[in-house]
Amino acid sequence: MKSWIYNIFFTAAALLTGCATTHKAARPLSITPSPCVVTPDEENRVALDMTFHIPAHYLSTRCRLVMTPHLMVGDSLRCAYTPSILDAPVFGRKLERRIRLEGYTDPHAGQTTRLSKTSKACDLPYRECIVLPDDVDRGRIVAVVEANGCGRCRTVDTMEMASVSNPVALMPSPREAMQLDWIEPEFVIRPKVAEGKGVAHLQFVINRHDIDLTMGNNRAELEQMTLTLAPILGDSLSTLTSLRIVGMASADGRLDNNTRLAARRADAAAAWLSAQLRLTDDIRCKIGIGSRPEGWQPVVDAMIQSDDSDSVAVQRILARYAHSNDDVQEYHIRRLPCWPKIRTHYLQKERKVEYTYAYRIRSFTTDDELKAMYAKRPDAFNEEELLRVASLAQTPEQKKEVYRTLLHYFPSSQVAANNLAVLHLREGDTEGARRIIATPDSCSPEMLNTLAVSYVYANDYEKAVELLQEVDLPQARYNLGILRAKQRRLGEAYELLRPFGDLNAAICALCVGHEEEADQMMRHTDDVRPVAEYLRAVIAAHRHDDPTAMHHLEAACRDERLRRRAADEGAFLRYRTTEQFRRLTLREEDGHQTEL
Secondary structure (H helix, E strand, C coil), X not given: CCHHHHHHHHHHHHHHCCCCCCCCCCCCCEEECCCEEECCCCCCXXXXXXXXXXXXXXXCCCCEEEEEEEEEECCEEEEECCCEEEECHHHHHHHHHHHHHHCCCCCCXXXXXXXXXXXXXXXXXXXXXXXXXXXXXXXXXXXXXXEECCCCCEEEEEEEEEEEECHHHHCCCHHHHCCCCCCCCCCCCCCEEEEEEEEEEECCCCCCCCCCCCCCCHHHHHHHHHHHHHHHHHCCCEEEEEEEEEEEECCXXXXXXXXXXXXXXXXXXXXXXXXXXXXXXXXXXXXXXXEEEXXXXXXXXXXXXXXXXXXXXXXXXXXXXXXCCHHXXXXXXXXXXXXXXXXXXXXXXXXXXXXXXXXXXXXXXCHHHHHHHHHHCHHHCCHHHHHHHHHHCCCHHHHHHHHHHHHHHCCCCHHHHHHHHHHHHHCCCHHHHHHHCCCHHHCCHHHHHHHHHHHHHCCCHHHHHHXXXXXXXXXXXXXXXXXXXXXXXXXXXXXXXXXXXXXXXXXXXXXXXXXXXXXXXXXXXXXXXXHHHHHHHHHHHHCCCHHHHHHHHHHHCCCHHHHHHHCCCHHHHHHCCCHHHHHHCEEEECCEEEEC
């Protein structure tokens, strides 16, 4: 029955009443608190705790007042609940006589209250816990008030008792809200470490460290150094980790002077190399400079190679003064008769600059080469490299193929098992996901969360809750919160979802009375979907911020489902008579507009 037809019927009934049931009171019947907003509990029950206020002279002495709560959803009557009944004095006595003399059975026996005097006002409490149909998440509870007198006519009126509001119904289904934990491991390259060394034979002016490219073979020696290092520095797959250039101090002359001079010559070689290769500051910082004595051993080696018999005398001096420095050994060598020959033929004119370097090489070259290698020899890959190939796959089917290959070679790979199960779930293949995650005892937390979601997809919420309670992951806590909200264990749901501060957390906060917190959550989220706008409108209505409520409600009503819901939303009860609300909640039906 349409609501406007319902109201006409009530009005006509009152106008046609002409016997003792006519109201004599100037003041109407009232109810407190009115109207209140009630939220169903986990068993879809709502508690009504209110009081009907019956003014003086509202009833004649021959009337029975019956107040029956009715659940209205839209313009449909869904349920009628236990009435509250008040009998006027004369009506009560006549009823008792009829029961005694005629054997009449009062259908409302045990539910009535006897009014002592109709000339006095009275209060009639109504405390009932009513059960809503399973498919009802919002509506209005209306008291249908009947004043029965002579039995042939009656006065009928209606009163708003409460509005049913269940914000949890705004949440998506658990299947839609579940968070799957896709694992995208960071691809850690296992580098190969390589080392190398070289020597540049350079000539310098005596006691000078600057490099003259025209002397000897200096240019070629330095260019060879650059040719050795340039490929390493220019390769994107290698990283230079260290470069040390050491100048070699000659044997003749004072050791301390030669050592300092050798270090300067090494530094000059490094500067030339930096300029030629245009090294960055980061690479320059990795260059180390050093020097070390070359000693007299190269002189002895040159004499032996030339079959010079005087080499024996030099070897004796080196052996005798092995624990002394080059200066001591030089002092005695200079006193040998063969010294002029040594100075002329065996003292080296070139000075060595030695360089050593180290660098890391990635274990593969490019992603394209990695994919090409996988197509040829997947058995040659380690687990980490196969995970990299999976991450490079473009389609779900390609990813699934790589993960199956990975599990073939590495059956204990939890990352591959989890991600393959997630791919199956995204396709709705619950059984396929469970076959992959066969034994929960050996599952990682991510896999347990995925397994729990598979039970959600199969509507086995109890098993999903059992698993999620054992998992310490943000996604698992969020999923558990969604399920607790579905079960209407709103306190638990609120505590689990609260840290996430999103739309679902705000809904649960509102359900448990944390209106301010729900408002703050929605202010800090950028969710502008119609359902989020609807919740903002509900929160604003609770806070009596009417302009804000209407602003958000207008955005929410772009969604037909929400527009229909708004007409029966408890928070919007006081807006029902406003032109703006009526405009927002009109729907087009059968070619014309009908008010919800």
